[in-house]
Amino acid sequence: MSLSGVCVTAVESRPAGALGSSPGHRPFGARAKAFVAMTKPRIIELLLITTVPVMFLAEQGVPSLSLVLVTCLGGYLSAGGANALNMYIDRDIDALMERTSQRPLVTGMISPREGLVFGLALAVISTLWFGLLVNWLSAWLSLGALLFYVVVYTMILKRRTAQNIVWGGIAGCMPVLIGWSAVTNTVSWAAVILFLVIFFWTPPHYWPLSMKVKEDYARVGVPMLPVIASNRVVARQIVIYSWVMVGVSLLLQPLGYTGWFYTAVALVTGGWWLWEAHGLQSRARQGTTGAKLKEMRLFHWSITYVSLLFVAVAVDPFLR
DSSP: OOGGGOOOOOOOSSOTTSOOSSGGGSOHHHHHHHHHHHTOHHHHHHHHHHHHHHHHHHHTSOOOHHHHHHHHHHHHHHHHHHHHHHHHHTHHHHTTOGGGTTSHHHHTSSOHHHHHHHHHHHHHHHHHHHHHHTOHHHHHHHHHHHHIIIIIIIIIITTTOTTHHHHHTHHHHHHHHHHHHHHHSSOOHHHHHHHHHHHHHHHHHHHHHHHHTHHHHHHHTOOOHHHHSOHHHHHHHHHHHHHHHHHHHTTTTTTTSOOHHHHHHHHHHHHHHHHHHHHHHHHHHTTOOGGGGOHHHHHHHHHHHHHHHHHHHHHGGGGO
16 A cells, blocks of 8 residues: 555645745755654654663663664664654644644655655665664564554544554553664563553553544544543443553563563562542542542653653662
8 A cells, every 4th residue: 555645634734824835935954844744753752762772671681772772873873763653644634633733744854755755765765774773673563663652543444443452552661672682683672571561551641642632632533532432431441451461561570681670670669550540530430520630640641651661660770
């Protein structure tokens, strides 16, 4: 399926009154920032948080600094390419959603053709980067993550099913496997377990945000779970996924991959997560809406949780 042949709703690439398309209206500095914005740097920060600690665990110590830097840059290029292609495909609905209305392809700072070429170029460069400077297993994993996010999530699942973020989240789990394979040129059960932690983390991480902006998704017909289900149902799903996530996170120690430090951090942070998840469920059951629902508390904590957990992954080998 050709990306250039994707069907999108016919909307202006920029709203009336936005920047013009002539070079004089698109200064170099602003365009450079716009291209960086297309890679979604803040999201990539989370991906790198899961990549680097896994490299420490795989090495059972400090991995080569040059390998870490090369892997991180390759990961940025790959994820950036996926995000740019996502913006190209979703530019029709991005123009209609308040949260995404200032993205470069919507404002006209970058043309759709430029966005497509940019995303494809990053995809090719990142694959070659991993293959030539890291190893080809990492390259294929990186390319697989990019294709899964662009084709399976963005083009197939996102606008068709409420399970979009569940299965689409697989792409966000791949940096764990890439980090491990970069060091060992293999994939072990430890990497699979951490992959599953991120897999079960993604829905309860993203659904609270979707609850906050569900009117945006409803307006453009994207069936995120909070759009088609009540807050009570969404909160119950969040609790279920949270329990499974915490349970999976505790498998590393009995299987011999981590010691007491990681286990202690996983128990404390996981316990706090479950407290927040059940608190959200309790408020949803009571029919609480608006700001009093406090769904964003869990969203913000989810980022802290995954950061602390993976820092523990990196530190644990030095304390065994």
